[in-house]
Amino acid sequence: MKGLTATPELRQHLDGLRQQSHHQSVSPEEVTRIVEQVLSTMGGEITSTDVKLYRELEGLARFIQNARSEIAQVRPDAISSHDIPSATDELDAVVGATEEATGAILDAAEQLENLTSSLPPEQATVISDVVTRIYEACNFQDVTGQRITKVVRTLKQIEERVSAMLAAFGDELTRMQTDTATPKYNPAAGPSIAPDQVDLLHGPALPDEAKRQAEIDAILASFG
């Protein structure tokens, strides 16, 4: 820029911000300070290019401020500390409830099966077949449980990313939020999966994507 002299203080300030930007975002206030420092070092005529640059920097600072404001309205702290943990708790409860219900069904089925020894053979066979169908139907609890666990895992990943975003923005985001009363929550750390196993832990496939037993048999048979 014509007439611009970079003072040692300005250069030092810019170097410091460059370092800082590797680890955290630069605040709009910092950007404004830089612009003011640049303008204060300018001697002589300010060209139209200089004015354009200043306006763009001002626009950038305003954009950053608006983005932070919008993010604050999303209430990321509530999402991270309450909404997602609440959702995962609900899903865990679903798994628990279905496991309990399935247990009750199996109790009843086993009682029926125990009766077959005292029945005539024909009736015993009928009852036994019916009980087998009940056992087969109860497979559902395992599959639905795994699907729900997959959802819970995804929610926890979202929670981690929201928490990371909160950490990146720091206290400024907290100050911008209108409702300061948020419940405290310490999500329990779940067990971790070894990184080399993550790619193979797909969980149950969707019904229109799942391979049937015949297809699995064909894959196995292809090995000879």
Next chain:
Amino acid sequence: MDKNMPILIVDDYKTMLRIIRNLLKQLGFDNVDEATDGSTALHRLREKNYGLVISDWNMEPMTGLQLLREVRNDAKLKHIPFVMVTAESKTENVIAAKEAGVTNYIVKPFNAETLKQKLVAVFGNF
């Protein structure tokens, strides 16, 4: 084959352990032990001579695939038939299990007839 041979079933869902146990009982296999994770299963396998392992895949901290690899890498255990019973149905899963030495592979949800067929494939008619 000896229907009295010890069988180890491994799954972190107790309901599934119960279902497999009951279906095995209907087929005449009454000598069944359970483990709810791969590490416990491996410990049991090293303490007792099992004739068959039926294992889930998706378990923590040791998955069924890791258990299979441990079994196949152990000179005393490597000959034990190992049937994976799992909801993991992608081709890459089946290939990985086969390459690790799985004897057979049943995808959940499964029925009693499929379990019987796979056991017949391993042991012959019973």
